[in-house]
Amino acid sequence: MRGIQTIVGLAAALVALGTGAGCQAGAGHASGPSSIPAAEVTRILDQAEAAAKRIESLLRVDGSGKKQTCRMHIMVVDREGELVGRRSMADAWVGSISIAHAKAFTALAFSSNENALTTRTLGPLTQPGGPLWNIGNSNRKTGLIEFPGGMPLYRGNELIGGIGVSGDGVDQDEEVAAAGAKGFEAPHAIRVDTVTKNGVPYTK
Secondary structure: OHHHHHHHHHHHHHHHHHHHHOOOOOOOOOOOOOOOOHHHHHHHHHHHHHHHHHOEEEEEEOOOOOEEEOOOEEEEEEOOOOEEEEEEOOOOOOOHHHHHHHHHHHHHHOOOOOOEOOHHHHHHHOOOOOOOOOHHHOOOOOOOOOOOOEEEEEEOOEEEEEEEEEOOOHHHHHHHHHHHOOOOOOOHHHEHHHHOOOOOOOOO
């Protein structure tokens, strides 16, 4: 029962954020230079691209039917929700450009210094009848994504941004995002799966 109450409480908090976030993802934070230095953005993008080049694609094969590795769009947003990094691999789906951006924004917009969730987290909460059903109608400028591939980025205990990856199966997207976030992971204590005792997922 306590686990259910925790999930409902989380959902209520996200609804409150969703109705007020919109273009104000960085409200309450000083404007100015990105919270992620350029060198760190490059590191995140490099780590993610290297992972994409070694992970077998769910869908891609060559002309002989041989499995290929992933081709991804990788996006990084800062604490204000502004796009500060993009890496687009050759032949990655054009439709994945906006999805990757929205994944990065979603993970950033609904995480904080006291809670961390991913785009996978939103999936089970946003199904018909779920506590966050229709949250996708909020934050329309950038859009929200309710399936895996977006993760928040932290420096120690401080939220600094988000990474979004799109271009293959969602599990492949998430694996690449996690590789990009290496060294910038959320503190374990504030991850949604820890807080809800695995009642809500963080990653697969």
